[in-house]
Amino acid sequence: MLNAESYIEITPASVVRNGQPIAVSETGDRMLVELYRRYAGDYPKFFKMDTLCRLGFIAAEILLKEPTANSQQPTAIIMANRSASIKNDTDYLATISDGNYYPSPSLFVYTLPNIVTGEIAIRHHIQGETAFYILDTPEQLETIVKSQKSKTQSPEPILCGWVECSAANEFYAKLQIIWNN
Amino acid sequence: MVYCIGHSIISPLGEGSQANFDAVQAGRTGLKIHTDRFADVEPFCASLFDTPQSFVPLCIKSVEQALVYGSLSMVRSSDTIFILSTTKGDNLDLWTSAQAIARHFCNTNPPVVVSNACTSGVCAQITAQRLLEAGMYRQAVVIGCDLQTRFIVSGFQSFKALSPEPCLPFSPDRKGLNLGEAAATIIYSQQPIANSQQPFWTLETGSIHNDANHISAPSRTGEGAYQCLTDVMDGVTPDEIALIGVHGTATPYNDAMEQTAIERAGLQNVPKNMLKPFFGHTMGAAGVLETILCMKEAERQKTQKPIHVIKMLSGFGGVNAAIRLKSEY
Numbered sequence: 001m002l003n004a005e006s007y008i009e010i011t012p013a014s015v016v017r018n019g020q021p022i023a024v025s026e027t028g029d030r031m032l033v034e035l036y037r038r039y040a041g042d043y044p045k046f047f048k049m050d051t052l053c054r055l056g057f058i059a060a061e062i063l064l065k066e067p068t069a070n071s072q073q074p075t076a077i078i079m080a081n082r083s084a085s086i087k088n089d090t091d092y093l094a095t096i097s098d099g100n101y102y103p104s105p106s107l108f109v110y111t112l113p114n115i116v117t118g119e120i121a122i123r124h125h126i127q128g129e130t131a132f133y134i135l136d137t138p139e140q141l142e143t144i145v146k147s148q149k150s151k152t153q154s155p156e157p158i159l160c161g162w163v164e165c166s167a168a169n170e171f172y173a174k175l176q177i178i179w180n181n
Numbered sequence: 182m183v184y185c186i187g188h189s190i191i192s193p194l195g196e197g198s199q200a201n202f203d204a205v206q207a208g209r210t211g212l213k214i215h216t217d218r219f220a221d222v223e224p225f226c227a228s229l230f231d232t233p234q235s236f237v238p239l240c241i242k243s244v245e246q247a248l249v250y251g252s253l254s255m256v257r258s259s260d261t262i263f264i265l266s267t268t269k270g271d272n273l274d275l276w277t278s279a280q281a282i283a284r285h286f287c288n289t290n291p292p293v294v295v296s297n298a299c300t301s302g303v304c305a306q307i308t309a310q311r312l313l314e315a316g317m318y319r320q321a322v323v324i325g326c327d328l329q330t331r332f333i334v335s336g337f338q339s340f341k342a343l344s345p346e347p348c349l350p351f352s353p354d355r356k357g358l359n360l361g362e363a364a365a366t367i368i369y370s371q372q373p374i375a376n377s378q379q380p381f382w383t384l385e386t387g388s389i390h391n392d393a394n395h396i397s398a399p400s401r402t403g404e405g406a407y408q409c410l411t412d413v414m415d416g417v418t419p420d421e422i423a424l425i426g427v428h429g430t431a432t433p434y435n436d437a438m439e440q441t442a443i444e445r446a447g448l449q450n451v452p453k454n455m456l457k458p459f460f461g462h463t464m465g466a467a468g469v470l471e472t473i474l475c476m477k478e479a480e481r482q483k484t485q486k487p488i489h490v491i492k493m494l495s496g497f498g499g500v501n502a503a504i505r506l507k508s509e510y
Binding site for chain 1: 221268269273274275276291293294295296297298301304308311312314315317331335336337338339341363375389390391392393394395396397404405408412496497498499500
């Protein structure tokens, strides 16, 4: 991506920030909770979130916590994945199964993948653009982010990347800050 | 800016942009009470196709109907990108659905699916504009489509967001929203179609802002929507705006938020257009369908001056979006 300044990559068994591994003792969903306790800890709403939101939230938390050469707050949050909100959709479907119909409003609200961008916007008070795309590859997201011009004369930092959660304990995130022109 | 070179709407009110506009003018509505459409779901008021539709074929038909001013070879071209705005499609694999639509037209570019809750239809148009202006493609086929399912209706019922009767946007008596089904397509191009008989519309600018307030309730101050309106009003004055197509879902909080944002932006005297009483909330289709009908409505104003319309939307995740289009004869 253009002018990638810093990045965070999370798999169910590893966390890497700017090329440096971050030690974790847990794996999968429990690792996300471990990271929450280490890097946030003061935001109980985390426990209401579905896994996709927890993943994006904690990735943003680690990435934005690190002071950088120019630690300006992101002006936009642009994310994508291949499978939308499939994990939470499946969980919601279980609440409306035949013979056991108790639709859950707290699960329903997470049946949209863009909720993760909203959770991050709330946490970091970002009132700029938030957008979510369903794409085949991260390269497609790069094309979309590149097409977004800065609203001002100077480059603006965009928090962007891939956040995927296909099933329990199966996820992948790679977020970065890029500067548009 | 980019040029609108074709559009279409397929809804329970009819096929074609003009047929749907005429239906609205005649005061017809697709809303009615459905008692046995989905197992276990309580009766609900919605605008549904009489015959249940399949998502991909409906989208394909919508694109075919938008092609009257263009040509099939254009959508096949590697210069054309397909952008699908939807929230749920009719299965959970939305990208594969989008790919099937593009492949039907022999277009081999990987399609883009915009999934930005109820703002998706406007965000898809903004994405189209950016990709064309950046020179990455020459044409964009923007399709908005959603069909109602047991999944969606049960969810909105659990949220207590549905009105048991036809919705009343911006009314003090409003009780919630109605859901709806539709497919709508707008084709944008870097270039206008030569010798078109139609008044031509350009998508001038668009803006997306988050309230950063709550994932399922709009900001009381309308912050995100206000910032969107301020952005799209850059370079024009309120008296140049013929029409604002509001979201107008008829939920108590959404309409109050929009009213606040519109007043803060100094646009309270601009005529408003609200279409949910005719089509219900068509979710991923809403931004595309309602943009087309805003253009049709503004075209009735025969004037030599340029006409501007604004379409605004808000959705779950705290996201707001607005675009401004302009017509010149």
